[in-house]
Amino acid sequence: MYFPFLRGKQHELFALRDLKDSNVLSGEILPVIEPVKYSTQLVSTVKGLLDDNRKLIMIMNPSVGTFVDDLNDNEELMEEILELMGHRNATIGYYLNSNAALEELPQLVNRCNRTLDETAVFHSDLRYLDIYEVMFAEHEAKYNFIADIKPLKRRFANNNGVILRDSFIKRTPNAEYLNHQVEWFSSDHLDFEQEGFLGFSDYSIVGEEYTESGFGAKAVAFHILYPDEAKNLWVRHFVSDSNENRADQAGKFGEALYKFVDWYNQNETALINTEGINELLDCYKNGNYPGLGMLKRYSIKHHLELVGNMLVKV
Structure with missing residues (x-):
């Protein structure tokens, strides 16, 4: 199972919506959404996925953005999100990063009319592992997302672990991508089961680092995943050449x-013949510049559809 980790920004949300609407979002994909703010787009995308019998995880204490403040400042928005997370296809995600989790997580679960063993816990700090052991003394969380840290891997291998890299x-x-046009990406889709994990997770072609908004760069770059003959995944960077200033983004x-x-x-192969790829080809055919946000959407769509195809063929 693949758990793509997406920040709840417009083009990441719409990438999920587009794939669902086109019926090419694999059943082997269970998205993780870390919402950076409340928006009607977030609610409509999540609701659309859930009502279409798609499962997802939404992190309720995100590490970035204003989502928690947005809800705390407006009780109607809070109730709307809590009701959404009470849906049978939704899983509450929670960063285990403070002692406050002992009170916060059970309260949150109760407000959504769910149980602790239905949650997804995100571990990145060994200091709080004892908190987990207290809360989950009788059962494991539904999913335990873990950083690539050896003690966490030992603890959660064969115990509902999902490796997040x-x-x-x-x-x-x-x-700088001109100096690194082809780079290794991952073989987790090939290895996760033999390592004892339920699934694997990554931050797609965006990366873990969060930025509030983009701007016109001197160089335009987009990033496309592809498999080699052994089905390992590599990323190819496509970068402009006239990079002296920020003028002429379309060029x-x-x-x-x-x-x-x-x-x-x-x-060209059947595996990389995805909706996102075809949208890029249409840009070339029509001489169209869609904007940097759409470029990110196309690349994410390709990534998710490609990995879904790979899991079917592994």
Whole structure:
């Protein structure tokens, strides 16, 4: 099972919505959403997935953004989200990062009319493992997301563990990707079961680092995953060449897109023939610059559909 970790920003949410609407979101994919703020887009996307019998995890104490403050400042919004998380297909996600969890998590679970053993707990700090052992003395959480830390791997292998890694190497500025055009991404989809895990998780082609908003960069870059013959996943970076200033973003995109189409024509396979890829090809065919946000959406859609295809074929 693949648990893509997505921040609840517009284009990440819409990537999920698009794949669901096109009926290409694999049943082997259970998305994790860390909402960065309350929005009607968040609610409609989550509700659409749940009502379409899709399961998802939403983190209720996100580490970034204003989501918690948004709910605490408006009781109607709080009740709306709590009702949403009471849906049978929703799983409450929670960062175990303070002693306050002993009171907070049980209270949250009760308000959603759920039980502790239906939750997804996110572990990254060994100091709070004892808190988990107290709360879950009689049973495990439904999912235990763990960082690549040996004691956590020992504790949760074969105990509802999901390995969470940041597989994407973030480089700044974007022009730096010209020096690293092909990079290793992951083999977790091949290895997670033999390591004793229920599934695997990553931050797609966005990376764990959170930024509030983007801006016009000197170099335009987008990132496409592809499998090698052994079904390991690699990432190919497509970057513009005229990177002296921030002018002509559309022209920069055209430079990167030309490289992508040339690469695609040499590497076309059924596995990478995804909706996200076809949207990029349409941009080339129509001479269209969709904007940086849409570029991210296309790349995420490709990633999720590709991994879904890989899991079926592994």
